[in-house]
Amino acid sequence: MSNDLPEFLSASSERQLELLADPEAAAAMKRFLGDAAFAELERLKANAPSADNLALHSPPNLVFVPGVMGSMLQSVTQGGVWWLNVDTRNFLNHLRLAPDGTEDADPNDQIAPFNVDFSYQPFAAAVLAREDFGHRMFAYDWRKMYSQNSAALRDLILDMRVKNGGKPVHIVAHSMGGLMVRATLKEFGDELWPLLGRIAFIGTPHYGSASIAGYLKNHLWGWEMLTLLRGYLERRTFRSLWGVLTLLPAPAGIYPGSRPGEPATWKTSASDSYHHPCANFDLYDARAWQLELDDAETKQLQAVLDAVAAFHTDMHRWHNDPADLLQQDCDRMLMVAGVGYQGLFRLAYVDKLGFWKTMDKITDRIAGDRHRDGDGRVPLASAELERVRIKYVRGVHGGLTNIPAVYEDVFRWLNGQPLEFLADTPEDAFVGHGATSAMLSVAPHLDGSSRAIDDDPGYLQLDAPTELDPAAVEQRLATGGAPGFNLLKIL
Secondary structure, three states: OOOHHHHHHHOOHHHHHHHOOOHHHHHHHHHHHOHHHHHHHHHHHHOOOOHHHHOOOOOEEEEEEOOOOOEEEEEOOOOOEEEOOHHHHHHHHHHOEOOOOOOEOOOOOOEEEEEEOHHHHHHHHHHHOOOOOEEEEOOOOOOOOHHHOHHHHHHHHHHHHHHOOOOOEEEEEEOHHHHHHHHHHHHHHHHHHHHEEEEEEEOOOOOOOHHHHHHHHOOOOOOHHHHHHOOOOOHHHHHOOHHHHOOOOOOOOOOOOOOOOOOOOOOOOOOOOOOOOOEOOOOOOHHHHOOOOOHHHHHHHHHHHHHHHHHHHHHHHHHHOOOOOOHHHHOOEEEEEEEOEOOOOEEEEEEEOOEEEEEEEEOOOOOOOOOOOEEOOOEHHHHOOOOOEEEEEEOOHHHHHHOHHHHHHHHHHHOOOOOOOOEOOOHHHHOHHHHOHHHOOOOHHHHOHHHOEOOEOOOOOOOOOOOOOHHHHHHHHHOOOOHHHHHOOOO
């Protein structure tokens, strides 16, 4: 790994853009990102404010919280970027957690978050172009449960409040970052609410995503780059990531459409016995997954699933109890949901001669169906959060934060101004403003949305994981033939 790369990866948003003027640092980043993504980063640099203009910025009053795998991790003791750098691909199983999910499986690794990755640089550049916000990025260990990270987020907000002279601190969160924020408010709300301004969630799966269920069932199935990843990240490592597995669809009775009295409009078969829009088997019964685990492995997975079920149950109760979360606090939140793309909406075992072996993937989009429309990863049913205002945009999950219409309206929201671009209904996201270039990501290769074609976000190119020749994979990665590997995310 080039000596210039570590400095670049750990630098602040503004410093990263400055370093592009250094030929050696720029060359290192071009190798790391690939030509197309690097070109997008360079275009952001062209619009970056000068040092004098940066001095006019507001003191820190906006914290950005990224999604799952949007925080880069490194080993304190051994060095290197462990999520994700092609140079450390053979060390990915060191990401494995101990059985209780609180520490590294190998205590000598001391893996910790150190910065937010480049897929969020366009959003950061949009903040830097303004004078009314000064931002901080919150990197966290997405492998672990939210309770392992929430105190650090609270401390960052407290520190920003001191440094900005007592002004309100706003929060913008993408994907899993929204759950990180809500979990922190649940734990420290009495202390934090008086210090906060407004909150914007972008593409957050408040009730989970069937995509994570697909990865657990059929290890990292999907498109080609995930197939490369599964050659280096073992199943048992994936199953140890308690935080990642909190993104499983919430249990029956909690997930929208599965609650008592709600009509099962999502049913694909009258014989479905398990009442859940995302699966026809109990997602919280380790044996129902039929992963061919031994007794010890089944017991360990069940412990994780029990913790995830408890998390969703506690969060749902807290959010919907006015005694715990006041309506005035809900009024300070905005949810931005992406629509127009197919995704993995449901897993369903097929009963053949009494043996449930075959599993169907329900992926086709149905316009107007909250269980069959979304941003390619998060269905509308999971994005909709009770008592919270929601707006819609036609966009792919990974690119939502980098759509000008999204971040411009988010800035308006934070400033208490009327929104101009985002739609009031999913249908409205396809007309008027929804058809303009303002609805496209400004850096589709950096955030992965360049793969989107029509209503397919490019996440479903393979029916199941394909076995690739290990030697061919090594050759491709070693010679820089898969630069997108360094920007890979599973959600």
